[in-house]
Amino acid sequence: MTMKTEIETPTLRERVRIDGSPAEASLVADGTLRWSSDNGGEWCLALDSEVLGLEAVGLRIAIRAFVELTKGLASCGGGNGIGKRVRRGYVLEMPTEEAASRWTERMKDYLDSIGRPKRLFFFVNPFGGKKSACKIFDTEIKPLLLDADILYTVKETKYQLHAQEIAKSMDLLKYDGVVCVSGDGVLVEVVNGLLQREDWNTAIKIPLGIIPAGTGNGMAKSLLDSVGDLFSVSNATFSIIRGYRCPLDVVTVLQGKTKFFSVLMLTWGLVADIDIESEKYRWMGSARLDFYSLLRIMNLRKYHGHVQFVPAPGYEVYGEPIKQTNSCCEDDQGDKANVSACGYQGPAVSIEGCQWRSLDGPFISVWLNNVPWAGEHVMPAPNAVFSDGYLDAIIIKDCPKSALLSLMLKMNDGSYCESPYVMYLKVKAFRLEPGKRVGNPTKGGIVDSDGEVIARGDHVFNHNNKQENLMAYGPPIQMTVDQGLANIFSPR
Numbered sequence: 411m412t413m414k415t416e417i418e419t420p421t422l423r424e425r426v427r428i429d430g431s432p433a434e435a436s437l438v439a440d441g442t443l444r445w446s447s448d449n450g451g452e453w454c455l456a457l458d459s460e461v462l463g464l465e466a467v468g469l470r471i472a473i474r475a476f477v478e479l480t481k482g483l484a485s486c487g488g489g490n491g492i493g494k495r496v497r498r499g500y501v502l503e504m505p506t507e508e509a510a511s512r513w514t515e516r517m518k519d520y521l522d523s524i525g526r527p528k529r530l531f532f533f534v535n536p537f538g539g540k541k542s543a544c545k546i547f548d549t550e551i552k553p554l555l556l557d558a559d560i561l562y563t564v565k566e567t568k569y570q571l572h573a574q575e576i577a578k579s580m581d582l583l584k585y586d587g588v589v590c591v592s593g594d595g596v597l598v599e600v601v602n603g604l605l606q607r608e609d610w611n612t613a614i615k616i617p618l619g620i621i622p623a624g625t626g627n628g629m630a631k632s633l634l635d636s637v638g639d640l641f642s643v644s645n646a647t648f649s650i651i652r653g654y655r656c657p658l659d660v661v662t663v664l665q666g667k668t669k670f671f672s673v674l675m676l677t678w679g680l681v682a683d684i685d686i687e688s689e690k691y692r693w694m695g696s697a698r699l700d701f702y703s704l705l706r707i708m709n710l711r712k713y714h715g716h717v718q719f720v721p722a723p724g725y726e727v728y729g730e731p732i733k734q735t736n737s738c739c740e741d742d743q744g745d746k747a748n749v750s751a752c753g754y755q756g757p758a759v760s761i762e763g764c765q766w767r768s769l770d771g772p773f774i775s776v777w778l779n780n781v782p783w784a785g786e787h788v789m790p791a792p793n794a795v796f797s798d799g800y801l802d803a804i805i806i807k808d809c810p811k812s813a814l815l816s817l818m819l820k821m822n823d824g825s826y827c828e829s830p831y832v833m834y835l836k837v838k839a840f841r842l843e844p845g846k847r848v849g850n851p852t853k854g855g856i857v858d859s860d861g862e863v864i865a866r867g868d869h870v871f872n873h874n875n876k877q878e879n880l881m882a883y884g885p886p887i888q889m890t891v892d893q894g895l896a897n898i899f900s901p902r
């Protein structure tokens with residue numbers, strides 16, 4: 411027999427009716443509402459993890475909850491997160507109006523004390539994924555916001571970089587958070603917009619949120635999966651309503667005088683080729699990635715090139731030590747003022763004195779990740795942590811095609827990393843010098859950051875005969891991590 415310790419002190423007790431049935435109710439100091447019905451059975455609701463909002467009218471308190479579909483007797487706290495949740499109402503009828511207002515005040519005070527957002531700004535990308543973000547907002551997100559008494563402003567993005575433009579100039583004091591109903595692309599634009607502001611150091615601290623409505627939803631998946639929650643729009647929305655947040659590393663990607671900021675990943679070689687070149691098979695739906703992966707592995711490409719990195723403690727065995735770095739950015743460090751008139755300039759801690767190591771090609775694939783998941787079903791970096799100050803580098807130099815095929819099939823649980831062909835290390839900084847394709851010196855690869863092509867070996871020119879990508883293919887591209895620079899709403 412186990413002894414029950416007195417850690418929960420009931421703060422309020424009352425004879426009530428719940429959904430019409432007489433019951434004995436208590437509201438415990440830790441925010442747990444319990445009741446035992448006269449008809450038998452103990453019930454429990456955790457205000458923090460199961461309640462959206464509440465309202466008192468006369469003797470009645472209407473509680474708007476968000477609970478697991480299979481919520482049973484006395485189960486409290488949102489279960490194991492695996493089950494689907496639904497909105498559900500409970501009505502508490504108090505014996506007096508005085509009791510009703512006392513209980514309401516206590517419950518509202520508790521919800522206020524956990525720092526939930528009250529005013530949110532939403533970017534909705536009507537163009538992302540299956541082009542259903544507006545419908546998702548109206549049918550799945552809005553009802554939860556209304557139940558939680560959250561005031562919201564919605565802005566549909568009209569074109570590429572629209573979200574970045576708005577984030578650069580919007581009045582952030584009006585909001586407790588900026589949420590993207592989109593794929594990862596719009597979130598990255600918001601981070602870039604915030605960091606281009608004069609007041610970037612306060613602007614970047616505004617809590618960011620992501621509700622999956624795109625093709626690439628790696629951030630939403632990483633956040634929900636970190637607590638074992640089911641990947642869904644409503645779970646992502648509820649995690650924003652609850653208001654917990656975690657710090658998020660921001661990566662500065664720099665080449666010469668060009669820079670931008672990333673929060674997800676950068677990839678070159680096999681994965682970038684599959685991600686970008688398979689676009690032409692979009693008509694196949696989700697099968698396009700499997701089909702094109704197979705095609706690329708059968709006709710496997712390798713790329714010449716060179717990488718340098720500052721390993722995290724414990725990862726110094728990889729690569730060869732180098733004394734002097736041929737930094738891509740030495741010139742620019744002294745020239746920082748020219749990079750941008752204002753805004754964030756990159757991590758304050760210098761990496762110049764660090765012990766760099768290097769690896770020479772050819773490479774099959776180089777993949778750097780800030781969070782574990784790159785998409786709903788692809789987990790390249792199982793050990794990635796949102797704010798450890800490191801990028802997880804996954805490098806494949808050589809691998810038989812049959813082994814590569816089986817690695818690709820193990821991408822959905824991260825187990826591919828155990829293969830002896832996969833080099834997995836954590837780095838503080840990374841430099842990529844992408845080269846030409848082995849056996850075909852006229853062809854280069856693709857460097858893809860957060861789903862966008864940033865450099866292409868086969869030059870693509872626009873109608874003004876200017877190279878259309880942000881960066882050049884060949885010269886080093888440097889990535890440095892600023893630990894926990896941003897904040898993101900997280901399930902816990």
Ligand SMILES: Nc1ncnc2c1ncn2[C@@H]1O[C@H](COP(=O)(O)OP(=O)(O)OP(=O)(O)O)[C@@H](O)[C@H]1O
Nearest residue numbers: 537538539567568570571592593594595624625626
């Ligand atoms: N109205 C719009 N028309 C065209 N592009 C837009 C519009 N609004 C946003 N965008 C752009 O769409 C891109 C992708 O957005 P997002 O990440 O939300 O969706 P996605 O479906 O995951 O993306 P992808 O097209 O890379 O698969 C972003 O770069 C964004 O700038």
